[in-house]
Amino acid sequence: MSEFHQVQMLEVDPDCAGQRIDNYLMSRLKGVPKSRLYRLLRKGEVRVNKGRVKPEHKLQAGDLVRVPPIRLAQEGDLxxxxxxxxxxxxxxxxxxxxxxxxxxxxxxxxxxxxxxxxxxxxxxxxxxxxxxxxxxxxxxxxxxxxxxxxxxxxxxxxxALQEQFREKSEQMTLAGIRKTYLALVDGQWPAARREVNEPLLRTELANGDRMVRVSAEGKPSKTLFAVVESLQGATLVEASPVTGRTHQIRVHARIAGCPLLGDEKYGIDLINEKLKRKGLRRLCLHAAKLSFLHPTTEQPMVVEAPMPDDMAALLEALRCS
Missing domain, CATH: 3.30.2350.10 (Pseudouridine synthase)
Structure with missing residues (x-):
């Protein structure tokens, strides 16, 4: 890292109109930690048209963004x-x-x-x-x-693609973007529990870590669940988030009484020696399928990712229990 000793004045071009200021900064200040950028915004050191703005502020073409001297990653620092x-x-x-x-x-x-x-x-x-x-x-x-x-x-x-994600997150719709995850959860998932619909509130801890909890003050959040396979002491489930909140599947699974295996943040001491011997080394959550509209042709697309070897090996070990 090296010091950038001068104030930067950035004029927003038309391609960036409608972009949030936090995302705008992250795309231009490569290598600067996200927590540092948010701190600059909170302190008012980043200005738009000479005024303080919040991270969610949306830019317009021609806006003038003032960026204070800041440590920037240089090419030689990669x-x-x-x-x-x-x-x-x-x-x-x-x-x-x-x-x-x-x-x-x-x-x-x-x-x-x-x-x-x-x-x-x-x-x-x-x-x-x-x-x-x-x-x-x-x-x-x-x-x-x-x-x-x-x-x-x-x-x-x-x-074009971010607009599809934004519509999904804000309007709770399955049109366009659809994510399908595979998760290994603790215990037997209740077959009648087809969805969890609880508002989630995200908070940031002093160390910059994020925690999410159910709160009436949170944003509407909904996840669809389906049992794929019942195992000894665990269940393989399919999870389809209707909204796109931080840690949504992990928190909603815990609400249902079946936290994800390997979840050190929202689990209940699930990384025990018995599971380690079976191969548990990670959070058992895998984004298996993503459906969306192609950004230019608008044709429906589905891309799939096979379950990784480590999670597949744990699944097989649980089948053999």
Whole structure:
């Protein structure tokens, strides 16, 4: 990292109209931790047209954004991607065209660097594919979650796809975007419990970590669940979030009395020695399928990611119990 000693004045171009200020900053201040950017916004050090703004403020074409002196990642500071990770990610691409990449993200890999993470999925892809001038995450997956994630190769594709995600999150609709996860949960999932519909409130702890809880003050949140297979002391379930809240599946599963195996944040001491011997090493949540409309043709698309070996091995071990 090196110091950037001058104030930056950024004029918002028409392509970025409607973009949130926090997302705008993250796309331009590569390598700056997300928590640092939010701190700058809270303190009013970032100004739009000379005024303070909140992270959710939406920019308009021609807006003037003032960015204070800040530590920025320089090209020489990049952490080189290892050959093993590069090969693993190359093999994990499940779809690619001129507009987007769909990749089966491994568990344990953050989607982007920052907050103690030296390199994430997007930084790795940029190093692997330097010939692609534009590469941006369309959405997020928790670091511990594996599965399908979309990366846009053009700004127009990014805007079109993010609009589909935004409509899903705000309008609680299954049109367009549909996510399907596979999860291993503790105990026997109640067959009659087909959905959990409880509002969720996200809070940020002093260390920057996020916690989510059920609260009447939270946002409407709904997840559909279906039993795929009953196992000894566990259940394989399919989870389809109708809304897109942080940690939604994990919190809703706990509400139903069946927290996810390997969930150190919302589980109930589930990483015990018996499960470790069976191969439990991770959060048992996998984004198996993503349905959406192609950003240019608007044709329905479905991309799928096979269950990773570690989760599949644990599933087989539970079957043999």
């Amino acid at each position: 952490v080189p991607i290892g050959a093993e990770l590069a090969e693993r990610l190359a093999q994990a691409i499940v779809f690619e065209d001129d507009w987007l990449i769909a990749i089966n993200k491994p568990s344990g890999l953050a989607v982007h660097g920052g907050s103690g993470v030296q390199i994430g999925l997007i930084e790795a892809l940029r190093q692997m594919r330097p010939e692609i001038k534009f590469l941006e995450l369309v959405h997020r997956l928790d670091r511990e979650t594996s599965g399908v994630i979309l990366v846009a190769k053009k700004r127009s594709a990014l805007k």
